[in-house]
Amino acid sequence: MSLVELKDIKAGYGGAPILNGVNIAIDASDIGVIVGPNGAGKSTTLKAIFGLLTVTDGSVTFAGQDITNSEADRLVPMGLSFIPQEHNVFTSMTVHENLEMGAFVRRDDISDTLDEVYEMFPDLKAKRRQNAGELSGGQRQMVAMGRALMSKPKLLMLDEPSAGLSPRYMIEIFEQVVKINRAGVGILMVEQNARQALAFATKGFVLANGQNRFTGTGQELLDDPDVAKSFLGG
Amino acid sequence: MNDLIFFFNQVMIGGVVLGSIYALGAVGITLIFGILRFAHFAHGDMMTMGGFVAFVLATLVAGMGLAFPLPTGFIVLPFAMVIAAGIALGIDKGFYAPLRARGARPVTLLIASIGVTMMIQGLIRLFFGTSTRSFFDTEPKTLIRIDVPIEGATRPISFTEPQLLLVILTLIAVVALHFFLTRSRLGKGMRAMADNPDLAKVSGINTKQVVRVTWIIAGGLACMAGTMLALDVSLKPDLAFNIVLPIFAAAIVGGLGHAYGAIAGGFLLGFAETMAVFNWAVLLRPFRDNLPEWLEIPSSLALVQSEYKLTVAFIILVVVLLVRPTGIFKGAST
Amino acid sequence: MTTRYIAAFAGLFALIVTVAVFMGTPFTVRLLVEAFAFALIAMGLNIQWGFGGLFNFGILGMMMVGGFAVTFVSFPVNMAFWESDGPLMLGQTLIAALIGAVLVFFAHRVQRFGITGKWRGTVIVLAWFIAYVIFRSQMDPAATYIIRESGWVGGLGLPVILGWAFGGVLAAGIGYLVGKVSLGLRADYLAIATIGIAEILRAVIKNVEWLTRGTLTVSPIPWPVPNPQAWQSWGADPTTSFIYARAGYLALVVAFVAVALFLIHRAYNAPWGRMMRAIRDNYIAAGSMGKDVTGRQLEIFVFGSVLMGIGGAMLVSFVGIYDPSSYQPINHTFIIWVMLIVGGSGNNFGALFGGIFIYIIWMLSEPLSQALFQWLSMFSSDMGWGRIPDIESRSVQMRVFVLGLVITIALRFAPKGILPERVNRNG
Ligand SMILES: Nc1ncnc2c1ncn2[C@@H]1O[C@H](COP(=O)(O)OP(=O)(O)OP(=O)(O)O)[C@@H](O)[C@H]1O
Numbered sequence: 001m002s003l004v005e006l007k008d009i010k011a012g013y014g015g016a017p018i019l020n021g022v023n024i025a026i027d028a029s030d031i032g033v034i035v036g037p038n039g040a041g042k043s044t045t046l047k048a049i050f051g052l053l054t055v056t057d058g059s060v061t062f063a064g065q066d067i068t069n070s071e072a073d074r075l076v077p078m079g080l081s082f083i084p085q086e087h088n089v090f091t092s093m094t095v096h097e098n099l100e101m102g103a104f105v106r107r108d109d110i111s112d113t114l115d116e117v118y119e120m121f122p123d124l125k126a127k128r129r130q131n132a133g134e135l136s137g138g139q140r141q142m143v144a145m146g147r148a149l150m151s152k153p154k155l156l157m158l159d160e161p162s163a164g165l166s167p168r169y170m171i172e173i174f175e176q177v178v179k180i181n182r183a184g185v186g187i188l189m190v191e192q193n194a195r196q197a198l199a200f201a202t203k204g205f206v207l208a209n210g211q212n213r214f215t216g217t218g219q220e221l222l223d224d225p226d227v228a229k230s231f232l233g234g
Numbered sequence: 235m236n237d238l239i240f241f242f243n244q245v246m247i248g249g250v251v252l253g254s255i256y257a258l259g260a261v262g263i264t265l266i267f268g269i270l271r272f273a274h275f276a277h278g279d280m281m282t283m284g285g286f287v288a289f290v291l292a293t294l295v296a297g298m299g300l301a302f303p304l305p306t307g308f309i310v311l312p313f314a315m316v317i318a319a320g321i322a323l324g325i326d327k328g329f330y331a332p333l334r335a336r337g338a339r340p341v342t343l344l345i346a347s348i349g350v351t352m353m354i355q356g357l358i359r360l361f362f363g364t365s366t367r368s369f370f371d372t373e374p375k376t377l378i379r380i381d382v383p384i385e386g387a388t389r390p391i392s393f394t395e396p397q398l399l400l401v402i403l404t405l406i407a408v409v410a411l412h413f414f415l416t417r418s419r420l421g422k423g424m425r426a427m428a429d430n431p432d433l434a435k436v437s438g439i440n441t442k443q444v445v446r447v448t449w450i451i452a453g454g455l456a457c458m459a460g461t462m463l464a465l466d467v468s469l470k471p472d473l474a475f476n477i478v479l480p481i482f483a484a485a486i487v488g489g490l491g492h493a494y495g496a497i498a499g500g501f502l503l504g505f506a507e508t509m510a511v512f513n514w515a516v517l518l519r520p521f522r523d524n525l526p527e528w529l530e531i532p533s534s535l536a537l538v539q540s541e542y543k544l545t546v547a548f549i550i551l552v553v554v555l556l557v558r559p560t561g562i563f564k565g566a567s568t
Numbered sequence: 569m570t571t572r573y574i575a576a577f578a579g580l581f582a583l584i585v586t587v588a589v590f591m592g593t594p595f596t597v598r599l600l601v602e603a604f605a606f607a608l609i610a611m612g613l614n615i616q617w618g619f620g621g622l623f624n625f626g627i628l629g630m631m632m633v634g635g636f637a638v639t640f641v642s643f644p645v646n647m648a649f650w651e652s653d654g655p656l657m658l659g660q661t662l663i664a665a666l667i668g669a670v671l672v673f674f675a676h677r678v679q680r681f682g683i684t685g686k687w688r689g690t691v692i693v694l695a696w697f698i699a700y701v702i703f704r705s706q707m708d709p710a711a712t713y714i715i716r717e718s719g720w721v722g723g724l725g726l727p728v729i730l731g732w733a734f735g736g737v738l739a740a741g742i743g744y745l746v747g748k749v750s751l752g753l754r755a756d757y758l759a760i761a762t763i764g765i766a767e768i769l770r771a772v773i774k775n776v777e778w779l780t781r782g783t784l785t786v787s788p789i790p791w792p793v794p795n796p797q798a799w800q801s802w803g804a805d806p807t808t809s810f811i812y813a814r815a816g817y818l819a820l821v822v823a824f825v826a827v828a829l830f831l832i833h834r835a836y837n838a839p840w841g842r843m844m845r846a847i848r849d850n851y852i853a854a855g856s857m858g859k860d861v862t863g864r865q866l867e868i869f870v871f872g873s874v875l876m877g878i879g880g881a882m883l884v885s886f887v888g889i890y891d892p893s894s895y896q897p898i899n900h901t902f903i904i905w906v907m908l909i910v911g912g913s914g915n916n917f918g919a920l921f922g923g924i925f926i927y928i929i930w931m932l933s934e935p936l937s938q939a940l941f942q943w944l945s946m947f948s949s950d951m952g953w954g955r956i957p958d959i960e961s962r963s964v965q966m967r968v969f970v971l972g973l974v975i976t977i978a979l980r981f982a983p984k985g986i987l988p989e990r991v992n993r994n995g
């Protein structure tokens with residue numbers, strides 16, 4: 001049984017459907033990476049899992065449970081966590097408060113998780129009293145990841161975590177993603193830096209026009225000449 | 235010296251009292267704007283309604299023959315606030331929530347709040363008539379006088395008991411609100427939702443619960459403001475409808491969505507109004523004898539005539555909207 | 569769609585006939601005159617909100633300005649004023665105002681002399697303050713003098729229609745200023761700004777006794793058509809004289825509404841109207857397409873204001889009295905919104921229908937609820953609970969409640985109104 005499984009998802013924003021049958025399956029041990037051209041529906045796929053838009057056909061299951069069109073405040077306690085592509089921190093709140101908001105659904109003691117996150121991102125610890133709006137893009141991305149980890153997720157979904165970051169930050173973020181995965185959290189992420197991301201992905205999905213174009217392990221996609229030609233820039 | 239005390243009574247006390255009322259109302263407006271993104275026009279009438287709820291309770295209590303060392307209207311306030319918060323929740327459920335569920339634009343909600351304004355006003359007048367009522371028909375309104383121990387001062391500093399209670403209550407409300415917003419889980423969730431509703435949802439914050447809490451706070455504070463205003467002056471059906479614009483002005487001056495800004499804006503406007511209508515000639519009178527012959531102090535040196543008192547708030551409002559629509563305080567949050 | 573129009577207006581006609589049967593013809597004709605004037609104002613709001621997407625909560629201000637204009641133009645000349653020093657003193661006030669304006673004008677341009685930032689702000693504030701003091705130094709004595717010597721300035725004694733036109737012009741001027749300063753704001757800020765400006769106007773008109781007589785009110789304001797007294801002097805009995813006079817007035821108002829409807833309809837279907845809708849539906853895109861968005865919006869705001877000013881003037885000449893304290897946001901601003909939303913925002917006929925329909929509802933709520941209360945009161949006294957006190961004053965308030973109920977129900981169940989906008993927004 002996969003941790004999360006999408007079967008023939010169709011979804012849209014009210015107008016024409018954007019997703020026309022997306023299939024994704026991820027295990028807890030997996031790092032799944034979704035790549036594809038702009039506007040392919042990558043972000044839309046993640047939002048559909050998270051109940052942020054209506055799935056009109058197909059089903060989403062999480063750990064065997066049907067979660068199609070569930071509200072976020074039910075999904076987070078179940079162990080899903082999502083970092084949106086943009087506006088992914090509370091700019092008027094401090095770093096510390098951002099992390100607290102990540103743990104909003106938890107009623108137990110969160111100080112251990114806080115320590116873990118600060119250990120993972122030492123930069124944040126120094127800035128914990130500062131408003132997240134005053135941080136650099138890379139630091140914000142760390143706050144966003146920290147926030148998402150605070151709910152102790154079983155599945156972490158990231159939408160282009162490396163967008164706009166320098167190569168150094170990008171590598172750091174990817175390293176953290178791998179580390180989080182080793183700790184037993186399934187990963188599903190969308191990436192534009194497809195080559196780097198597929199290199200450590202255990203599963204890769206190429207989306208185009210709201211449909212799976214290729215599916216395989218990261219290495220398989222990197223080796224596939226068609227994928228390389230059409231989606232990885234030659 | 236007496237002139238200074240006169241100034242203090244008129245401008246300082248008047249400004250604090252007015253500012254407190256404005257601040258309590260503006261906080262509600264600003265919270266609703268922050269969470270629901272619409273200008274809640276019916277807020278003034280929620281204040282008036284709160285005042286009438288308290289009035290009914292006070293009449294009931296007085297009818298039972300109970301007497302208290304403090305004004306009865308003040309004693310029943312907590313109960314009135316609970317009822318008013320309940321009504322606010324009901325109004326949201328009945329009139330605003332269905333529109334939000336449909337995905338209506340904020341302006342549609344603004345227009346709906348006009349409908350709510352008219353319904354509340356109609357109902358209040360229907361049940362209570364158009365007359366002016368007083369909380370102090372059966373009990374006296376205590377006047378507090380403090381003599382100033384300075385030579386030449388014969389005039390005391392004076393204010394009424396409801397005014398004192400109003401200021402104390404406002405202080406308590408502001409401090410409580412501060413702790414709620416910065417320390418409590420729900421309060422922080424509220425700030426998070428005001429900051430970034432999508433991300434708040436993604437974080438698992440129960441946005442419906444936040445909306446409910448917002449109405450409870452806004453309704454409760456509106457009731458407090460309405461009741462205290464009615465205790466200070468008198469209760470009438472258009473009690474707060476007349477000041478809903480200055481209250482909006484306070485919220486806008488403070489930056490819509492910013493709770494602390496609303497409080498500051500409220501006091502700013504309260505003082506602006508009392509200072510604008512104050513006759514500054516009074517303060518110059520003591521120097522009358524030292525001035526050269528040709529410089530005569532005019533009898534009235536008020537910036538505007540008192541008929542235009544409310545207009546001061548509108549002018550500040552319009553100027554702020556034009557010069558800095560995001561409010562005059564930078565970096566405030568919530 | 570056409571059946572919907574026929575049904576709506578046939579229903580309205582039936583309603584009017586019923587009203588006439590129960591309430592009598594003089595009442596009904598009066599109702600119609602006012603209803604058509606309100607419909608004209610609703611059409612003005614439709615231009616602003618329905619076509620342009622511009623929020624206006626200051627309708628009351630435009631109506632007041634229109635009412636003032638017709639009062640000033642059509643009321644007989646007050647010789648006591650013209651023979652006194654009043655005009656001279658007003659001239660001095662005007663000069664003072666001009667000096668102030670020049671001062672402010674230059675203060676806004678001090679950056680030419682290297683004064684920038686905070687200092688420029690200080691200079692501007694100071695200039696406004698000085699201008700204000702200079703103005704007040706002339707205005708206050710002039711006002712006191714005029715009120716003492718001649719009561720107020722009086723009117724110009726010109727034809728009423730000219731007064732209506734002036735009402736449109738004056739409202740256009742005010743609309744231009746309001747639009748100029750506040751059209752950049754988002755809808756809810758625009759709402760607050762316009763209502764704020766309207767309240768300032770209201771306070772001023774109510775308090776400048778030398779110009780408007782303020783709370784003392786002005787009457788009788790002449791009619792543009794023969795009034796009941798004229799008909800009586802020609803031998804008509806009182807009831808008939810009211811019907812004839814009001815019918816004449818009604819004809820004039822309906823003619824105005826028809827012309828306005830025709831003109832707006834043509835403009836709406838012309839490229840101008842299409843551009844307006846493009847701006848309303850996505851003004852950023854229209855802006856990037858090289859259209860002068862703010863300029864077009866200003867046009868719209870002014871056009872809408874003209875209709876509001878004329879409508880306000882018509883209402884004032886009809887009742888024959890100008891009473892600044894009678895203007896209330898509910899009766900003069902919010903009701904227009906109810907008319908437009910219920911009728912169908914974005915549709916001229918919707919505005920026309922909503923204006924007449926809601927005004928009739930508004931006027932009938934009172935007698936209807938009075939009847940309802942009488943009935944309830946009878947019931948309760950039969951039950952031994954006593955009669956309901958103050959039925960009269962209570963039923964007046966019912967109509968405010970009814971209006972609120974109508975608009976909330978409309979927003980919830982028929983947000984596009986009874987006659988929805990017809991144009992395909994993508995077209
Ligand atoms: N909120 C929205 N409302 C309507 N349509 C949307 C919305 N968000 C995205 N779309 C449309 O859905 C399609 C897919 O968008 P999506 O954001 O999923 O693309 P993406 O694959 O994530 O692209 P990118 O690499 O640029 O992030 C696009 O055509 C876009 O126009």
Ligand SMILES: [Mg+2]
Nearest residue numbers: 042043044085
């Ligand atoms: Mg995307």
